[in-house]
Amino acid sequence: MYLGEKLIKREPFRWGIVGGGKTSQVGYKHRLGAMRDNTSFLLTAAAFDVDAERCREFGVSLGMDADRCYPDYKTMFEEEAKREDGIEVVDVATPNFLHYEVTKAALEAGLHVICEKPLFFEAEQGEEIKKLAEEKGKIVAVTYGFSGFDMLKQMRAMVTSGKLGKINMIELRYAHGFGCDPEGDVKSEGQKWRVNPAKVGKAFVLGDLSTHTYYMSQLICPDQKLKEVLCDRQAFVGSRYPLEDNAYVLMHYEDGAVGRMWCSCVNAGDMSSQHIRIVGSKASLEWNDARPDVVKYQIQGQPEQLLYRGLDYLDASAQEDERIGALHYTGLIDSWSNLYKRFAVVMDAKDRGDEETVKNVIYPDLDHGIDGIKWINACAESADKGAVWVQV
Amino acid sequence: MYLGEKLIKREPFRWGIVGGGKTSQVGYKHRLGAMRDNTSFLLTAAAFDVDAERCREFGVSLGMDADRCYPDYKTMFEEEAKREDGIEVVDVATPNFLHYEVTKAALEAGLHVICEKPLFFEAEQGEEIKKLAEEKGKIVAVTYGFSGFDMLKQMRAMVTSGKLGKINMIELRYAHGFGCDPEGDVKSEGQKWRVNPAKVGKAFVLGDLSTHTYYMSQLICPDQKLKEVLCDRQAFVGSRYPLEDNAYVLMHYEDGAVGRMWCSCVNAGDMSSQHIRIVGSKASLEWNDARPDVVKYQIQGQPEQLLYRGLDYLDASAQEDERIGALHYTGLIDSWSNLYKRFAVVMDAKDRGDEETVKNVIYPDLDHGIDGIKWINACAESADKGAVWVQV
């Protein structure tokens, strides 16, 4: 069991953040993830906000040094670069349209980057950033914040070791109802930009929600290569058009497996959040982030099994981030902190030139980020053509 | 509360059955449904089997008069017609390919018909039978055996009274794993004909499973008119091709609502059976036949509610078949017997010329049967064209 010991043989990374300020819920999740053990990342500098004063005030309220609360990311990168103790990693928690330019600037400033999903608007931008990251020897990680749950690695271990037989179906769902009220689009800061194509890109819920679940399916089924998608999308709140608040996707994988995704913010009243079901020729696995410590394992013709986090019968990979013991239950923030734990390990390895470790750590990397962009764009294209198959 | 009292002011209908013999699980469900109270239907004659001896033996084992166990349906109709106390209603529980001819012969013999789903192979056959039934003044009912649960009428009442707002989504699923093992196709009598296109028609699970759930969605949402479907189907057990053992369907309704169906017999290990979720602009309803006495009612932004069978807060329509009191739980056979209760009422009304009652009883009628045929054929056509939209 992990008890918070240092995982990297160095001082914690000095860590800055762009966006994620007072009006952002997700910013706090990044901080909680990063700062859990105080042995991997230290919150050092921030450009929280477009409003410099609000940034400074918020930073101070978090106990930060006011001088390191910057009016914008450019200033932050510039000023921090001048210091001996300047930041080494930057977290991009801005609205989507800024991800690309901030990431690019950060890499050019020699920083590792942790970027919110969806990564950028175009796969080409992803490829460009990939080249740049390689040149600079830096990591770009993507905060698919639900993907740190221990039991997802258990599922991966069971899938890759053949416990399910051949994978036939991948059923995905991230469908809630918090977008039922059109007022939210106008009143909530966190919602406003999400329904503005200029700031959010070609999709609303396909980007905001489904990329999470899609990445998690890749984490669980690393050998499944998506071939083509067919997407039908709607704006039940009409003002969101041409963006969607509901989307159905069908998937074809290269080896004959098929799948579905339902993402929605107008699934009125549903509190069950993300569901993942992997169906093999012999058995299935099911997981839901409302009870993230339990996996249902169903072998056809045998009693149904429920596997719980923290127990000895799990695969070693599912135990390595375990912190609190069996019978106790984890939540979303535990997932975020597992993720940042892995980011620290991979960034340290990268800096030390230990490519073996870089390759072996399971985390949402730049390639997964690019896959997310392709996913969104293929879905949007399919939908706009009337629900036809589009190659990913 | 209903306590088994006679609902029809006449002797019970003399009731015969074609098929549904010793190797058939569904036959027993028909008998249990029909004979529950002994006040609506009496099992009088049968042509249970292609094997006349097995038919007779089985009938005797059920306590029937051996003389009224017939070698085939034609003989049964002929002989029964000669008797003063001949059958008045016939139940068609044969493999699919016989539904049309038996129903036709039964109507011509002046019998009411209760026919297994899916009704026939072609909608045209349905229209022909409809004309014949009208001429003969007889009822043709379809045994969507799950559709008798009390709580489905509760859902209908809530949907039609606007409790959900405008209906946006209809999520349907009937996906189990009992077809994972290819051996079943060869070894099980009940399975063999289901994977033989000559006996089953253009579809396997689309006909065998999804028509149930599709009808139930019509029962719940009577005002939703299906416009077009897009279907992707697979035979994961390859020998089933060109039939499917898994199918994904997208739906478009005339008023802009959308929907999905997943039907499968290769959803390994899943015991959760049928799921129905109706999403409105304000609230949703969810139901699952593994817990048929409970409906989840989710108003966005309010506590989730669970409604239970047998309680006073339910709509009157959901209480009229209630037999066993709140806190006690019902199962599939209770649904079948509710259904046959309604069949008896509607057949008696038809015989008495009480068209008002005929119109008002909620039961799966000939039109619903025809809708089921159209559903299957549109789905199969869509899939065979590569998953394109097909008008229903």
Add this chain to the structure above:
Amino acid sequence: MYLGEKLIKREPFRWGIVGGGKTSQVGYKHRLGAMRDNTSFLLTAAAFDVDAERCREFGVSLGMDADRCYPDYKTMFEEEAKREDGIEVVDVATPNFLHYEVTKAALEAGLHVICEKPLFFEAEQGEEIKKLAEEKGKIVAVTYGFSGFDMLKQMRAMVTSGKLGKINMIELRYAHGFGCDPEGDVKSEGQKWRVNPAKVGKAFVLGDLSTHTYYMSQLICPDQKLKEVLCDRQAFVGSRYPLEDNAYVLMHYEDGAVGRMWCSCVNAGDMSSQHIRIVGSKASLEWNDARPDVVKYQIQGQPEQLLYRGLDYLDASAQEDERIGALHYTGLIDSWSNLYKRFAVVMDAKDRGDEETVKNVIYPDLDHGIDGIKWINACAESADKGAVWVQV
């Protein structure tokens, strides 16, 4: 799988009923249980009601011969005895205070008896009836109506074969809230006598509810002998005093196992009905009659298992009453009909002198009925002495 075939090589038993008329919910459950297949019991005569006219009307509404609807049980026994086709079995579905005298009269009239729980008021009455039944060569069965579920036999098989290790704890609960409203005691016919000590005996919920669950625990754990109980009871609706509407019982078994029972009708809002949990030194079993087809099997340190009715991995004893196939779900009436199926078998065996079968059929017999009386009386005595240990 059972498909309704005759189990007894004779005509169905001619079956009469005392009580269970128009104001009784439980009467319908008896009828549904007895008449399911029409091959074991035929409803032939009845003394449904203290009101002779209401009895006759109700009988006719059920399709009975008016002449065999009697004004009282004495007349029924007398008149039926005169007929060649008189009743052979009688069902006692009256309020508790009549169980003893009707059972006695029935045995004296040479009838098998099926009696509602709790059997009688005093264990001595039970012993007397036992002697009488032996003399007459007749069966007295008790309608613990929940005890016919298939999965209870699965639990018994697992317990007796040692799958749980040594049994340490027996956790029982039958606690609902339908007695929260004091008005029910005055207004509901079915409730009125239940809170009248003259008609119900020394206990309300201990008799009405807990005897069910207690018998089921004996069915599951046939080798556990109860030694002593300690009971604390309350009348939260004060007018029920000295009867109780809530009771907590602690149990000591002879071999060191312990247990608890909670029975209540003032457990406001709870719809979860009966719970049974058996804890062994290695593993536990859990069952709840709101989902009667599922048993939870928890081996310490291993994945939790859910076992479902109708599947091949179950013990043969759990499959012998199975009627509707896996994936389909049963309800309370299925339990009742399983019970009557067993009653028919044991009564037929008794009549044929086949004591081997009589001994082997698992059903709630006279001894279990007497155990129920002892249970109630020991609990009441313990409570009245201030919650002290009382030998059973």
Add this chain to the structure above:
Amino acid sequence: MYLGEKLIKREPFRWGIVGGGKTSQVGYKHRLGAMRDNTSFLLTAAAFDVDAERCREFGVSLGMDADRCYPDYKTMFEEEAKREDGIEVVDVATPNFLHYEVTKAALEAGLHVICEKPLFFEAEQGEEIKKLAEEKGKIVAVTYGFSGFDMLKQMRAMVTSGKLGKINMIELRYAHGFGCDPEGDVKSEGQKWRVNPAKVGKAFVLGDLSTHTYYMSQLICPDQKLKEVLCDRQAFVGSRYPLEDNAYVLMHYEDGAVGRMWCSCVNAGDMSSQHIRIVGSKASLEWNDARPDVVKYQIQGQPEQLLYRGLDYLDASAQEDERIGALHYTGLIDSWSNLYKRFAVVMDAKDRGDEETVKNVIYPDLDHGIDGIKWINACAESADKGAVWVQV
């Protein structure tokens, strides 16, 4: 929503810990709780271990200054007292038998104390410490670590505002199976002292488990005063005698309410952890720490309701610690951090002489700790006398 801002207008408390080192799971929970936001507590010094070298190594592995990793608590208090930046608060995470002496020494050293449950062995020790804490003007808080979940405050608000009517029953349970294996008593460091009366006191699971759930019931029902208990306890693993690994408790409250507790570590295979059910005359509430963000609210005769964390319909008190937004789910560590958040507020208020705030913050204080001691001792006494009522 809370986003981690500073709650106290001062620098974070310098915080030390006694015990909770490398072999302790609970120590990490304390650290995660305390250090979540880095604005309330800073881990400054530690006496983690009886082994000084292991203490130092572990502290360094957590990024601590080696010089402030002390060989024992006395040295720590002495040395820290000499520093300007010495610790201000100390956390006692040792085995039970040390709680009293460490707490006493800490208060004498002028420190606030956060102590593991159960507080001490005797209520008299509690009273002595209370006097000392008052003299010193310091807080003693108790780490009932599950009691920080937001929904417990929701339950408290509903209970105290009368939504349930008069409280009739308090059903409590903390019963798992991780003590089934006797080997754990010998092999596991964390288990060894727990079954040693010299180190753990008069009880094993009554102290280790049930005090948590008992405190939570007090938090939810602050007006219920416990009058007497009756306890039956067992050592199913015999070597644990005279301590218990299973206990059943009955409770009587002063106003006529009753209750039960089941605590066990030999409830084989059960993963469902803590259950709390509060039954009122009109409605009930139910909560389980395996799904801590959901409360079941059952009004008799109305649809069952499920309330979820993070939504506007909740009481303000249930929203004040909310950090991550509706639809996202929390776990045990979120509860711990809510608790430490409250500790910081109350300690700061105490230091500032703001007794109003001290009184209003809902947290497990010294009185609750003393109640826990009384609870354990009354249960043990009752059990040892053969399960008789004992005044608390």
